[in-house]
Amino acid sequence: AQSVAQPEDQVNVAEGNPLTVKCTYSVSGNPYLFWYVQYPNRGLQFLLKYITGDNLVKGSYGFEAEFNKSQTSFHLKKPSALVSDSALYFCAVRDITSSASKIIFGSGTRLSIRP
Amino acid sequence: NAGVTQTPKFRVLKTGQSMTLLCAQDMNHEYMYWYRQDPGMGLRLIHYSVGEGTTAKGEVPDGYNVSRLKKQNFLLGLESAAPSQTSVYFCASSSWTGNYEQYFGPGTRLTVT
Numbered sequence: 001a002q003s004v005a006q007p008e009d010q011v012n013v014a015e016g017n018p019l020t021v022k023c024t025y026s027v028s029g030n031p032y033l034f035w036y037v038q039y040p041n042r043g044l045q046f047l048l049k050y051i052t053g054d055n056l057v058k059g060s061y062g063f064e065a066e067f068n069k070s071q072t073s074f075h076l077k078k079p080s081a082l083v084s085d086s087a088l089y090f091c092a093v094r095d096i097t098s099s100a101s102k103i104i105f106g107s108g109t110r111l112s113i114r115p
Numbered sequence: 116n117a118g119v120t121q122t123p124k125f126r127v128l129k130t131g132q133s134m135t136l137l138c139a140q141d142m143n144h145e146y147m148y149w150y151r152q153d154p155g156m157g158l159r160l161i162h163y164s165v166g167e168g169t170t171a172k173g174e175v176p177d178g179y180n181v182s183r184l185k186k187q188n189f190l191l192g193l194e195s196a197a198p199s200q201t202s203v204y205f206c207a208s209s210s211w212t213g214n215y216e217q218y219f220g221p222g223t224r225l226t227v228t
Contacts, residue, residue: 043207044158044219099165100146100165101215101217102163103215105158105159
């Protein structure tokens, strides 16, 4: 069965410092991996995805993610955090048992950036 | 282009009451989904649809029904609400092109007392 795990419920970072939000995956075959962000009282927004190609994927708002096959990880990163990055972040993986573009979400990591 | 919209935004029900949540999308997407979000559990898929007139069960379908009579609309029904259905409900849509990007509505916060 496919799944993703986000080992940290909360990550706290000072503004201007680099940030990392961790995600590990368990899939059969080639993984399609995603990051979504949820700002307070809003729906989820797509940030970036990895399907194939370069292991470093760039996305919206200056975020990037590094795919590491040997460590089965897909960590979200940003070189310099902003207070406005504070939100709930979800890692997700394609559900290969379905042809309906279904994805499976992790439990989420709350990112808090302090001024 | 409004994207994905949901009505209502908030609702309080008493146990046993029924209601319907409406989702509409204007992107001509084939696939639509209903999720519930509970603290610490991420998003769990309730039901989904691959096209007009078709629906399928997701991970947590019990207590819910859905209908997709028009391509742009996806309705989620609770026939007899229970406190365990207190949650935030999100609708999403995506195209058939296989890019797996889902577009989400703003959510409906439902409380069942």
